[in-house]
Each structure stands twice: as structure tokens, then as C-alpha cells.
Amino acid sequence: MSTTQSERLRQLLEPLVGSQGLDLEEIAVDSVGRKRVLRVVVDSDDGADLDRIADVSRALSAKLDESDAMGEGEYTLEVGTPGAERALTEHRHYVRATERLVKFQLTEAAGAGELVARILRVDEDGIDVEVPGVKGRRPTARRLAFADVAKARVQVEFNRKNKNEEEA
Known part of the structure; x- marks a missing residue:
């Protein structure tokens, strides 16, 4: 059984990323003209600031140079974080998106269609969400099993009030 380049890279780099206190979320090798670009996406429960990204980038570069x-x-190494509108594919992604607005694509078994809701709580079985009220109606609570979610993506909110503003 042969392994792909991405799988080999993941096996090589994941322990190093983990030793830096980060999760290796994605690896992609793309051709841009005659050059190749290795994109590595990392994250953690408390985020990854520029210093952490720089540290892991240097460590990955050294590891790649010796292998x-x-x-x-030639190739270019790009190390970054998932971005504002990240797709949620792992349990830890849902946990990290608590309090965020998410667009869910529901499975046919769950009635299909889209649902935009705020994640309130995540456990091993599913997600508790709050569906915003429409036209003056109150928000409603809903429980989603992970099996009911075909896709989920965090939504960017520009006008969200923080809890202190809402309580005032």
C-alpha cells in the first residue's frame, strides 16, 4: 500500500507541530507555475499568534530541509491558521467555535437544508445551538447530533454585540 506525499508529510510534521502545542489541521502541496507551495495549517484551543506561527514555521522548515x-x-513553505470562516470537520473544531455563528448543512435524515445558529455547547454526542429569532421573535434552542450535520462553516459577524453590551 503506497502512501501519498501529503500522508508522508503529515507523518513527518505532525509530531513536530504537536510538540509546539498546536494541532496540524491541514497539509496541501500545490503547483504554482514551476514552483511548488507547501501550505500547512495549524491551530490550538487558545489560538495561534504570530510568534507561535513563526516558531513552528522555523521548526518545520528545518525538519523539511533535513528530510x-x-x-x-524548489518549494515555498506557508504556515498559517484556518481563517475566520473555517470549516468544522473535527470535534475539537466545534468546541473551538463555541459562541460563534455557524452555517450548518443538514443531512437528509435531519431534514436537509441550511441552518444558521450559534453554538452554545458541544459534547461527545452533539451540539446545542441557538437559532436566532426572525422579525422580533425570540431565539430558539435546538440540539443537533453530529450525524445530522453534513457540513458546517463558521460565519463572520461584523456587528455582533459582546455580552457586556447586551446586558446594558
């Missing part, structure tokens, strides 16, 4: 995982040709 032949990227082959002979």
Missing part, C-alpha cells in the same frame, strides 16, 4: 519529503525541486 527528502519535498524532493529535489
